Amino acid sequence: GAVVSQHPSRVICKSGTSVKIECRSLDFQATTMFWYRQFPKKSLMLMATSNEGSKATYEQGVEKDKFLINHASLTLSTLTVTSAHPEDSSFYICSARDYGQGTFGQFFGPGTRLTVL
């Protein structure tokens, strides 16, 4: 199946700093990727849709200036958490759909654990 990677897998940062998380589709092209956030023992909440070559679309309640998304190529989307605060600590997961496989299922990255001190 298609593979999606994320980097880093884990990051600890100080409050006020910015953190960039990369999401890559390794063996397929993804014009659209999705970013989710997951709190401990909770479900995934869609944050935004990342569109290659255009602006991301954000879900209601998600601050676009706080969570900057860039989808510069068909295999890479980045999520930057700007001026991170402890409440931004969470598990961030990206996903992409491989239309070439003719399936509506999505492939998820392994996730990035962000801890803001």
Next chain:
Amino acid sequence: SQQGEEDPQALSIQEGENATMNCSYKTSINNLQWYRQNSGRGLVHLILIRSNEREKHSGRLRVTLDTSKKSSSLLITASRAADTASYFCATDPDSWGKLQFGAGTQVVVTP
């Protein structure tokens, strides 16, 4: 927003037993998907059932869909310790890939 509600929230069984979990959703759907998540990891797509299907099998997995009741169930037969994970249903209301997840069922299979 969270589309699906799942029950039970947690399920503890012994190896060899079957595990059944249910998912309900609110809006009309084109398809419903089930995913598995091991602790602290990403999600793995298990199975997708389309709105015009009532039942689907994949290995030891059996999924049913009742669109009149807006509900789905996932059955894992002959469970193994390696099946220990959280299981989520997800809907894609407009087929754009913007998945809405249920709360999940945490399954623990003891040897």
